[in-house]
Amino acid sequence: MDRDGADMQAKLAALADGTLAPGEREQALRQVDRQPELADELRTQRDALSVLASVESVRAPESLHRSVESLMRSTPAPASRGRRSRRLRLQVGVAGALAAAAAAAALAIALTSSDPGPGSGPGPSSGPGGPTVLRAAEAALGPSTLPAPAPSRTRRGELARSMDSVAYPYWQDSLGWRASGARTDSVDGRQVSTVFYVPDGGAGPASRRIGYAIVAGDALAMPAGGRMIESHGIRFRALHAGDATVLTWRRAGHTCILVARGGVSTATLVRLASWE
């Protein structure tokens, strides 16, 4: 492509979208009138613009809008953002902890209205008084209280932490999510162990954190509602509660739960959970 040809292409692009300067526009139009191949190329440019105009109607999904709102809530207002990085990190940390607490509270409120309770659906441990998936998920939204488990030295693709011999996955090399901490809770008399994961090298840990909970003992009843999703032969149930997304499935007879606030999509949770 010679220089004149490139110049003409640049002019045709601007002519098509109406941004060519008036003087150049008249000159370019005269050239187009004289050369049918230029008229053809101009028409092609306008065809493309017509197609591209139609994508303006595409809106971001509600889950993304929610996650942006969630990110905003976990970020201090500009006036209070200090110049010193240490101060900023502290503020973000506190804001993140508050946001995590707020998310857990939102989920707690949501589950009182959306959790069908232990009696819903089939399940070996759905007796009265036992934990439910959403109560376990609520625990998995809490702050980290234990250090991140290390990768297993003996089993590739696993962390050196498990619940009833069900190991937590190591996702850092394969999927780019690293273990960032852990916690253990007792929910309605059942132990719930959680490992937290954050994007490897990613920012905003408060909003992009996933809790991977495994409930000790027999599997809990699958909650009602939400969506049933199948991936790689595994059946998942995905639910939204407050601004949290909950994905649950069974591994080796145990209930596993991935829970994240709005900053992580259901598709991402399924992709991670499918990678064993």
Place this chain on the structure above:
Amino acid sequence: MGTLDPQSLPRHTDRLYRAAWALCGSREDAEDLVQETFAHVLARPRSLRGQDELAYLMRALRNTFLTQRRTASRRPKVATTLEEVEPVDHRATNRPEEAAQMHEVFATIATLSEPQRLALIAVDVVGLSYREAADALDTREQTLAVRLFRARERLARELSGEQRRPRDATSRGEKESSGAEKASYSMVVRDGS
């Protein structure tokens, strides 16, 4: 010197999402890319250095995309090839035919070479001026305009089913590469009961 107002981000979400979808070729990856971009931008105060907010965010989106891709390329490849089965996106539009058309347009943009794709996204999807787009993409205005011309030409021809003309194949100075790799997995969604 102006700084980016974090409170302004929500009003750019739709536009950035469209740009990210065109960049990645996948809705789910687009959602993640926008989240990651915003999380990165919000991590500390950002000086706009005379740029328009949208131009700044376009640059941030591109940088985050490139970083994600570099990181992904260092990871082991997925051993199995999985096919993504997407449900109709009722969130983007209520009309299935329109949704299918949108998917095709975004998928076609994602097959453009990266320089052409970025030029098209910056100007025609995000709505930056040629100068703003050139600044955001660290290139010259003239180069950007030529890339834009070629991107539109290829998009129009691909969508109309027309084969690329031989002249294009030899005159392009930029190597054509396949689009963004699609993160893929098999997924079937049913209504829960």
